[in-house]
Amino acid sequence: NAGVMQNPRHLVRRRGQEARLRCSPMKGHSHVYWYRQLPEEGLKFMVYLQKENIIDESGMPKERFSAEFPKEGPSILRIQQVVRGDSAAYFCASFGLAEVNEQFFGPGTRLTVL
Amino acid sequence: AQSVTQLGSHVSVSEGALVLLRCNYSSSVPPYLFWYVQYPNQGLQLLLKYTTGATLVKGINGFEAEFKKSETSFHLTKPSAHMSDAAEYFCAVSDKDTGRRALTFGSGTRLQVQP
Numbered sequence A: 001n002a003g004v005m006q007n008p009r010h011l012v013r014r015r016g017q018e019a020r021l022r023c024s025p026m027k028g029h030s031h032v033y034w035y036r037q038l039p040e041e042g043l044k045f046m047v048y049l050q051k052e053n054i055i056d057e058s059g060m061p062k063e064r065f066s067a068e069f070p071k072e073g074p075s076i077l078r079i080q081q082v083v084r085g086d087s088a089a090y091f092c093a094s095f096g097l098a099e100v101n102e103q104f105f106g107p108g109t110r111l112t113v114l
Numbered sequence B: 001a002q003s004v005t006q007l008g009s010h011v012s013v014s015e016g017a018l019v020l021l022r023c024n025y026s027s028s029v030p031p032y033l034f035w036y037v038q039y040p041n042q043g044l045q046l047l048l049k050y051t052t053g054a055t056l057v058k059g060i061n062g063f064e065a066e067f068k069k070s071e072t073s074f075h076l077t078k079p080s081a082h083m084s085d086a087a088e089y090f091c092a093v094s095d096k097d098t099g100r101r102a103l104t105f106g107s108g109t110r111l112q113v114q115p
Helices: none
Strands: A005-007 A010-013 A019-024 A031-037 A043-050 A053-056 A065-068 A075-079 A088-095 A109-113 B003-005 B010-014 B019-021 B024-026 B032-038 B044-050 B056-058 B064-068 B073-078 B087-094 B109-114
Touching: A005 A088, A010 A019, A019 A088, A019 A109, A031 A075, A043 A065, A043 A075, A075 A088, B003 B087, B010 B019, B019 B109, B024 B073, B032 B064, B032 B073, B044 B056, B044 B064, B044 B073, B073 B087
Parallel strands: A010 A109, B010 B109
Antiparallel strands: A005 A019, A019 A075, A031 A043, A031 A088, A043 A053, A065 A075, A088 A109, B003 B024, B019 B073, B032 B044, B032 B087, B056 B064, B064 B073, B087 B109
């Protein structure tokens, strides 16, 4: 049973470009969280999605950031017009109804904005 | 709002020595409590969790943690450090009362193990 997969693992963008980060949850999981880890800091919650629904986006910046989790395919975190301050590691985590108190984390995408 | 404080951003111990990583939380009701480990350039791996029941929780790799409600603490310990324990450790909480499961993390403690 494959774990949570994220791609790309490393992403380099120039200021003003768009970044798309993908997360495939564990098989059978339909809930995904996205977290951001700034250098030398802990992870900060961004958004919680179920298939085709955004449940909680209280941690998302109001502008330039969006997330989706379509019925088919991976969850996508999209950052438009990236700035240097967006450089961070972005992690997704999934859980299923059988283990609602445990989130399984992916390896992360490390975004560098030049 | 919940918060997590990890005292000591860096902890260094000798191989074979006791490991003690401190975590205190602030929450209106006792939350669910977690410790995660992160190795360089990797994701987070769950070490152990407390949801209900026995307050002393045993996890993987010989780690354990004790939930102390009166002290609002969930410190992580291991009797004897191994070189492979060198990593960053994060304490986290989630809200038991509302069922909101987004994790609130501490800022992390980097553990160094000296030979």
